[in-house]
Every structure is written in structure tokens, then in C-alpha cells.
Amino acid sequence: MDKLKVTYEVMLGLAAEMVWDDAVRKYRxxxxxxxxxxxxxxxxxxxxxxxxxxxxxxx
Known part of the structure; x- marks a missing residue:
């Protein structure tokens, strides 16, 4: 179960980074x-x- 939690947290982090990168690109x-x-x-x-x-x- 802990491995799934870690995987989930990593995926959330990647999704957040993708949203952030897209926002910065659009702003620029x-x-x-x-x-x-x-x-x-x-x-x-x-x-x-x-x-x-x-x-x-x-x-």
C-alpha cells in the first residue's frame, strides 16, 4: 500500500509540474x-x- 501512495504522490507532483510549465509558457x-x-x-x-x-x- 505504501508503494501505491508514493506512486500516487509522484504522479500528482508530475501533474502539478506540467500545469505549472504550461502556465509559464502561456504567460511568456x-x-x-x-x-x-x-x-x-x-x-x-x-x-x-x-x-x-x-x-x-x-x-
């Missing part, structure tokens, strides 16, 4: 879109390219 994606818009508005091509590369890497 929203922030990147804002920063990309600002780079476009100011004509900053270097920042635009850097930010879009980071956005692509988020998957």
Missing part, C-alpha cells in the same frame, strides 16, 4: 507578443527577430 507567450508589437511599432528589427525566435522556441 503573451508577453512576447506584446514585446513583438512594441518592436514592430518602433521599427526595431533586431529585437523583432530575437523575440520571434524566442516565441518559435516555445513550441
Amino acid at each position: 507567450s503573451v508577453e512576447l507578443y506584446k514585446e513583438i508589437d512594441q518592436a514592430l511599432a518602433s521599427g526595431d528589427e533586431k529585437a523583432f527577430r530575437h523575440l520571434t525566435d524566442e516565441l518559435k522556441s516555445l513550441g
Whole structure:
């Protein structure tokens, strides 16, 4: 029974980590879109390219 409890706790931990990672990825994606818009508005091509590369890497 103890082995099942440990397994259950590990699975809960993994599920929590997956939810956390997804939330962080979504937040960063929203922030990147804002920063990309600002780079476009100011004509900053270097920042635009850097930010879009980071956005692509988020998957």
C-alpha cells in the first residue's frame, strides 16, 4: 500500500509540474507578443527577430 501512495504522490507532483510549465509558457507567450508589437511599432528589427525566435522556441 505504501508503494501505491508514493506512486500516487509522484504522479500528482508530475501533474502539478506540467500545469505549472504550461502556465509559464502561456504567460511568456503573451508577453512576447506584446514585446513583438512594441518592436514592430518602433521599427526595431533586431529585437523583432530575437523575440520571434524566442516565441518559435516555445513550441
